[in-house]
Amino acid sequence: MERFFGLAARGTTVRREVLAGATTFLTMAYIIVVNPSILAQAGIDPGAAFVATCLAAAIGSALMGLLADYPIALAPGMGLNAYFAFSVVLGLGIPWQVALGAVFVSGLVFLAVSLLRLREWLINGIPLSLKFGIAAGIGFFLGLIGLKTMGLVVDHPATLVGLGRLGEPATLLACAGFLLIAGLSVRRVPGAMVIGILVTAASGIPFGLTQFQGVVSLPPSLAPTFLQMDIGGALSLGLTGIVFTFFLVDLLDNAGTLIATTHRAGLMRPDGTVPELGRALLADSGGAIIGASLGTSTTVSYIESAAGIQAGGRTGLTALTVAALFLLALFLAPLAASIPGFATAPALVFVACLMAQALRGLDWDDATDYVPAVITALAMPFTFSIATGIGLGFITHAVLKAAAGRARQVSGAVWLIAALSVVKFALQ
Template sequence: MEQFFKLAERGTTPRREVLAGLATFLTMAYIVVVNPGIMAAAGIDPGAAFVATCLAAAIGSALMALLANYPVALAPGMGLNAYFAFAVVGGMGVPWPVALGAVFISGLIFFAVSLAGFREWLINSIPLSLKLGIAAGIGFFLGLIGLRGMGLVVANPATLVGLGSFHEVSTILSCIGFVLIAGLVARGVTGGIVIGILVTALLGVPFGLTKFNGIFALPPSLAPTFLQMDIAGALSLGITGIVFTFFIVDLLDNAGTLIATTHRAGLMNKDGSLPRLGRALMADSGGAMIGAVLGTSTTVSYIESAAGVQAGGRTGLTALTVAGLFLLTLFLAPLATSIPGFATAPALVLVACLMAQGLRDIAWEEPTEYLPAIVTALAMPFSFSIATGIGLGFICYALVKVVAGRAAEVGGAVWVIAAASAVKFYLQG
């Protein structure tokens, strides 16, 4: 273990790594409750989605540990799962097996990019402002879904959206749950999101809103989703835009998480580059493909890994610990399936708030940077499409720079993505 993970070289111990893995797991364990609910909205069996979530997280985290030796855990990504269920399947009417096929293809492209120097060019060519705008926009998109799940936001024919009814007990309990989760997170309580979800679900028991199914049991069957991805269907539909969205968001999400966590852990090179970046991205892309095979949306690196880094995690042993804990979680399916939607919706809103923090780092004194970033962030929830937000943001960035007489500042990747998005919007009418 010492030779493989280089514990002494990084100034850590097995005990510290295991405790760090536990800290990371507790901060991201909410995904085993939230993700099956979102996948169920796409028509996927929630029991199979629970198993797929646990296995995808375990395998992805183990790949990161063994390939890159990073203290970074993986699981189905928040935002991308909502895009999968509500935009692709619900909004576009794409069957979920075909959507899983698109996830697999995007992971395959990501893997191919990870084997070539193209990945560094693509990551470095996309301006920081757009990266921050995309992250915040996904957060706003997630927040809208969470507010709708809480019952706070409802459809309104006159104003498009309106305030829900506080006569609904579930809405009141959701609001209590959000305040509880936010308070626990603000106090720095490890696993605050999970605790808040469980307490909110318990509050629903006296009102008949929560039905307790037990705690321990053998894992549900994975058969309803295992190998059900329809790659041929994804290719025949020509859903290039969907595949591109899964790919670009996965790439940017993972790049941002890896940069943030490795910098905090002191693993970044002096020139700002990341050691073993190719291996880390291969772990990410491999996790995405495996997740599609199992039956869940794109698997990504989790920024919650910062909790483990804060606790002293410095090697892949931290991520390997997380993988083991997700495997043990497979036997908690009855508890996970007992959690109603009104209890998990507040967690979506909190994650949305956390993702919006990136806006503070935008260059607010430079209009050609902050305007496209805000267009990107606003377009995602208001068009109910991550892909649309990304496309409009890149087009806006390129055109604003040109009109401002600063076309030389536009990178090659921005021109490519902007042109492809413009063609896509034109063809869609």
């Protein structure tokens, strides 16, 4: 392990790496409960989704550890799972098998971009302001879903949305769960979201809102989702925009996470570039392809890996530890199945709060910087579409820069995405 991971060169030990991996796992273990509950709303068997989530996280994290030697874990991404279930399947009426096909194809495109070195052109061509807007917008999208599931937000015939019934036991427990997660996070308690979800679910037992089904058993069958993706349907002309959205959000999400985590781990070069970026993106794209084959939405690098890095993780051994723990989690299916929606919803709202921090990076003195980002962030929840938010944001950025006489500051990548978005909106 010393030779393969270079532990001494990065100033770490096996014990420190294993503890760091356990820390990262605790901060992201909520996904084994939240992801199946979201995918189940798209019609996917929750038991199979649970297994697919654990396996995709384990394989993706192992790929990152072995290929790139980074202490970064992977799992099905928050935001992309919501886009998959609510925008693509429920919003557009597309079968989940076809949506999985779109995830698989987007992973292949991501792989091709990584191999052909087009990634730098795309990543560097998209301004930071739009990256911040996309991150915050996905957070707001998740927040709206979480608030609706908590019962705090309901539809209203006159005002579109309104306040739900706060006297409902499930809503009160969900609100308490959110405050618990936030409070534990403020005190930097490892696994704050997992603890909050479990406590909220347990609190529902006396009210008959939670049906306890046990803790440990053999994993459910993966057969309902394994290799069920419809690639032919995903390649149809009408789904090109969906494939592109999966690809773009995956690319930006992973690029942002890699930049943030490698900087915190002291692995970034002095010129600001990320070493072994190609290997890391290969691991990401491979995780997305494998995850779709197993039956889950796009697998991405997790910013929660920063918790393990803070605990001392510096090599791929941290990621391999996370992979091993996700494999062990396969035997916790009854516990995951016992967690009701009102217990996982507070985690979605808290993740939204974390993702909204991206807006602080905007230049609030430059309207060409902050207006497109804010339009992106607002459009996602209010149109209930991540793709629409991205399209409107890129179009606004290009038009405002041109209006300010700064058209040369608009990269070819932004012009391309803006033009494709105009065509997409025109054909709707």
